[in-house]
Amino acid sequence: MTPRQQWIAFLTIVIKEVRRFVRIWPQTLLPPAITMTLYFVIFGNLVGSRIGDMGGFDYMQYIVPGLIMMSVIQNSYGNVVSSFFSTKFQHSIEEMLVSPMPSHVILTGYIVGGMARGIMVGVIVSILSLFFTHLTMQHVWITVATVIMTSALFSLGGFINAIFANNFDDVSIIPNFVLTPLTYLGGVFYSLDLLSDFWRTLTLVNPIVYMVNAFRYGILGVSDVNVYASLGAIFAFTTVFYLLALWLLQRGTGIRG
């Protein structure tokens, strides 16, 4: 395929993916908006008003970046894992496999589709948060880089999960039993300074800590960890996951007989 043909094929997948999650917006865009609004009301307003300051900000301001990042992570991952697994389940993946599209075009198309949903939900949640608190962006490029790389990384995670998934249980295990606990324990609701040395050290093993803190640094200008090391780690993980996903796709793992 010529580069132009590859570009058309790539756009076809992205448009197909965006059309899919927009078509089923009550399942994809509405739930995170409602859930995050409840977080803002309960943790931010009701509970948060009794907690006081955290990291030099009122509690509501402190948790907003983490909640935005949580939405981005869950929706990027969820979009790709459900969409790609559905194509396997319905065998419509064969439409792509019989075509001359190279594997990197298929992979990149799905990843950008997942990023589109993650970022769209992130924007919706950001807009909703403005009804509850005041936010400014301290470091625009760090904010943008963090959200782009994080959404790409978790889209890749969803893609790899879908490749290995054989049934719908396999699609929900990682989000429910790995992603959600890691996100909740990833410094979304608290500063690592509140933890004892042991728990703080243990928490630093959690990769989501670095994404939440990098994003919080972009928005509020505060972080519990080194921001540039965080960005480097996210970039490295994204690269490794991309190469792994590409290798699995080229091998035909889970999709070719």
Next chain:
Amino acid sequence: MSALTIRNLKKTYANGTEALKGIDLTVERGDFFALLGPNGAGKSTTIGVISSLVNKTSGEVRILDYDLDSERALAKQKIGVVPQEFNFSQFEKVFDIVVTQAGFYGIPAPLARQRAEKYLRKLGLWDKRKSQARMLSGGMKRRLMIARALVHEPDLLILDEPTAGVDIELRRSMWDFLIGLNEEGRTIILTTHYLEEAESLCRRIAIIDHGRIVENTDMKSLLEKLQVETFILDLARPVNRAPELSGFTVKLRDAATLEVEVPKTENLNRLFVELAEQDFQVMSMRNKANRLEELFVRLVEQNLPGQQSNAEVAS
């Protein structure tokens, strides 16, 4: 240049099943080719390998002279596949499915929409273009897969049981459509369980069984190999015994129906003369099975494991 060349193709699945044991096959450009075989013979695996849905174990596949390993993208541009099972997103609209498939081949959107309209109209689906695929009938879904396979205008079209579950009227119209495509110069390979379909449409035929090609020839030569044809004769009056006819094997199926095996060396006139002499009046006559079906069954039976067969050598 051949449309398809397969050399010593082997496929062993992870569970140890040896689906293809070294297939050699050549399909010439412009041919209308039938690939037949009983269930589990290796037809779908062969098509899976050609269409890149199954990884081969070894062997060579060339499509329009492009090697499927080293020139994969070029080879894939030349081939369109209509699978046996419905394999599109049931929730997408008919028009979108075809246009999206064109996009996967790098066809710009305006041309993709134009081609989608052309093939949806040809296949009688234009009125359904805004319907979700799941709302279509079985026959419409099958036609949708044909439209989708044609949108990049491939030189070689492979159809895996295209008329399975399709009513007779629609089957005939699909035959006409496929004949039209072939007349335009497209090479067509089809697998089917309807041997009448293969006999009516195809000029050449390969029979695959237990992962090997047991026959590969033109339809006329193959049918000439049929040594005995079985006819069913409906009688005017019920009888209580079968007639005794020299040179023919006769069975009484029921009081008013005879089953007669006619060797190729005998002529039917003598059969009717002898029946008339014994006061058997024949009202109508038909083949017990399609001629190809009869031959197919014999070939496959010859190839059963444990039986020595000289049909294993592809001609």
